[in-house]
Amino acid sequence: MHLCSIAFSSLLIVQGLSLVAAQRSWEEAYSLARPLIDQMSLEQKVNMTTGMGWTITPCVGNSHPITNPDFPSMCYQDSPLGVRMAHNVTAWPAGITAAATFDRRILNLRGVGMAQEFREKGVHVQLGPAINFMRTPQGGRGFESFGEDPFLTGACASETVIGIQSQGVIATAKHFILNDQELNRNTASSNVDDRTLHEIYLWPFARAVESGCAGVMCAYNLVNGSHACEDKHTLSLLKNELGFQGFVTSDWWATHSTVESANHGMDVDMPGNDMNQDDPYSSSFWGRNLTKAVKNGSVDETRVTDMALRVAAAYFKMKQDTGIIPETKLNSFDLTKVDDSVNVKTPQHTRLARAIAAAGTVLLANDGILPLTRHDTSLSIIGSDAFMSPLLNDPEKCSDFGCDPATLIQGWGSGTVTFADPIIAPYQGLKERAGSHVKFETARDNWDLDAVAKTAAASDIAIVFANADSGEEYLTVDGNKGDRNNLTLWNNGDAIITTTANNNKNTIVVIHSVGAVTMPWIDHPNIKAVVWANLPGEQSGHALADVMFGDINPSGRLPYTIAKKAEDYGAVIGTGSNIDYTEKLLLGYRWFDEHKIDPLFPFGHGLSYTTFLYNDLEVHTHRASEVVSVSVHVTNVGHFDGHEVVQLYLDFPDNAGEPPKVLRGFDKIYIRAGMNRKVHFDLTKTELSIWDTDSQQWVIPSGTFRVMIGASSRDIRAVRSFRM
Ligand SMILES: *[C@@H]1O[C@H](CO)[C@@H](O)[C@H](O)[C@H]1NC(C)=O
Ligand SMILES: *[C@@H]1O[C@H](CO)[C@@H](O)[C@H](O)[C@H]1NC(C)=O
Ligand SMILES: *[C@@H]1O[C@H](CO)[C@@H](O)[C@H](O)[C@H]1NC(C)=O
Ligand SMILES: *[C@@H]1O[C@H](CO)[C@@H](O)[C@H](O)[C@H]1NC(C)=O
Ligand SMILES: *[C@@H]1O[C@H](CO)[C@@H](O)[C@H](O)[C@H]1NC(C)=O
Ligand SMILES: *[C@@H]1O[C@H](CO)[C@@H](O)[C@H](O)[C@H]1NC(C)=O
DSSP states (O other): OOOOOOOHHEEEEEEEHHOOOOOOHHHHHHHHHHHHHHHHHHHHHHHHBOOOOOOSSSEEEEOOBBBBTTTOOEEOOTTSSSOOSSSSOOOOOOOHHHHHTTOOHHHHHHHHHHHHHHHHHTTEOOOOOOOOOOOOTTTTTTGGGGOOOOOHHHHHHHHHHHHHHHHTTTEEEEEEEEEEOOOTTTTTTEEHHHHHHHISSSSHHHHHHHTTEEEEEEEEEETTTEGGGGOHHHHHHIIIOHHHHSSSEEEETOOOSHHHHHHHTOBBBBSTTOOTSSSSSSSOOSSSHHHHHHHSSOOHHHHHHHHHHHHHHHHHTTGGGTTTTTTOOOTTGGGGGGGOOOOOOOOHHHHHHHHHHHTOOEEEEESOOOOOTOOEEEEEEEEEGGSSOOOOTTTTGGGGOOOOSSSSOOOOOOSSSOOOOOOHHHHHHHHHHHHTTSEEEEEETTOOOOHHHHHHHHHSSSEEEEEEBOOOOTTOBBOOSSOOOOOOOOOHHHHHHHHHHHHHHHEEEEEEEOOOOOTTTTTOTEEEEEEOOOOOOOHHHHHHHHTTTTSSSOOOOOOOOOOSGGGGGGGOOOOEEEEOTTTTOOHHHHHHHTTTTOOOOOTTBBBOSSSSEEEEEEEETTTTTTTEEEEEEEEEESSSEEEEEEEEEEOOOOOGGGSSSSEEEEEEEEEEETTTEEEEEEEOHHOEEETTTTTEEEEEOSSSSEEEEEEEEEEEEEEEEEEE
């Protein structure tokens, strides 16, 4: 059976996406920025780097416009998954879904698609990607980022940044740094040792910087006792060790000082409330206070010049001086006054959003019931998560998606798209695809278990939906203040799944979730498949139907570990004023490996409708260039065309002090049924090194390494050793 190749269809999508001319180098950008900034007074430079205040400008943040010399008010807008607070935009799949694609091309295209919408709405700076970690599955904003592994997160960061900036929009890698939970996010200090900081938490920022990222946002939390936006040590790592040449903007109200934040490396204060004294958030550390600090000698004017230079350089690097960013068409704080004449949502974007969601859908378990066939003549669709509700489009009752009455397409908070209209719910998508010969029964009240039982029994196949939600701490949903209180499904989810399975021998479970959940029903003999649909964005139902009916062979992989029980994870939400990252390098699957704990579904896991075999693993070391090349043959021995995600894990020499295995390569390849392909990896100094705290550099440890090629972190198919 020949299935649609995502790689092929995304080529068509690319043709539909207009690309902006290549950006400038940092060198060129600085050479244009310098003469401009040289003409500016101290007050002008301060204005350029201070926001105009909250709720009084079109965007969530705007810098002051400068005249003579002229520099525009730059528009900073949320979010990492699309344009927030606007109409006629795409609600793209969340970061965690993009990560689950394990597909660099798709990650890049998602960045392209999002940034086209930002640009056409007149946004200079997209406040994304989020590249924090799912250190605990409960972390409220984990869904905005890319999971539990630094290598995967780094690749996602890099591709997203490149995609966004290819459109002339400045990407903002955030939140710098160690911002991995919501509880006490403004008051607690995240504490981690130097090696772990480098090998895990700094890693994706390094990849973003290498990819030309022009913006970084410093975080709410403290680091080793000092506020992230004035933390000398980590901001200096960013600018000096990583060589970041763009600007650091504060998270909104994450500035806590005038002198320290300026002297320690912050470059932009947002939203900057000094001109809006009536505002409740009126902590106005920059603006006139920054000018005062220069005048009284506590901040050197060269530092302010450097701030303005960095902002201008980012602007010139993206060629925003050539008129590619139109006048802003947003009105973030009064959506009734939004200029809707610009509908930036194109049919290509809708197709791309659907393709990403399908590619990010993980088939966790399947005894052969999927894909659905034309012989399935009746389907029961059970659970509120399968359906749309008008509440989801209600800005009063479900502000920033802080509600969970229906299907879940994104978490809640500022990392969302406000009006995801229209959302294609699973029921709608499945019904459209199934055709008129299929009879549907539905039950959407999760507390009416009698109706669930009756509906489940009424069809050949019962598909039961459940979800788990989380978000940002300024909203509390069902008692969850951002972080999740537990890892169970929401809205009576476990009960409707068990009830359905008790009443239908062909039960399929579909879950939309921000992260791992426990599955007490997983061994129920009537549960024949589990589909992990992540947070698919507005094209949810279409993407799900593509996968469930076999139009697209599932190829998503878990970007985090799903444990058998919540206590199995190596870290918990810190409740005190110090959050000590005591698990060190043993984040996620590394903890499970080290402590020999069996997960329910391991990191990197995901099934296909076909079967792939691996053979001929070869490893060649090129000592002079410090490169190890690895190749392996992969054969599709099943009956469906499809994508395989080939994963490369390294086992470092014993004395290196590394976890049993760490991801250091992955490639998603398309192979037609019966065909094979050779997959090639180059392990460079980046992949082969560990952070040596004594010498403060990356070093390749000497000794015997093992390359492990697998289909997941717990499904290693071939192993070879090499020595360095
Ligand atoms: C800086 O911004 C403030 C507030 O908008 C304005 O009053 C002032 O004139 C600006 N200063 C300069 C030098 O542009
Ligand atoms: C925190 O302090 C410890 C001890 O001084 C140091 O090793 C570590 O690098 C610091 N971590 C961060 C994130 O600054
Ligand atoms: C300067 O900062 C202080 C807080 O440190 C604030 O109370 C004051 O309003 C600020 N001044 C101006 C002019 O914004
Ligand atoms: C200088 O001015 C800044 C801003 O108002 C203030 O925070 C700082 O304490 C002052 N420093 C001195 C030495 O006066
Ligand atoms: C969206 O764009 C269309 C034109 O394409 C327009 O008719 C509509 O009013 C806009 N706004 C909303 C909220 O849909
Ligand atoms: C876990 O939290 C969800 C969401 O608040 C709730 O629906 C569920 O009942 C909770 N589970 C337990 C076991 O308390």
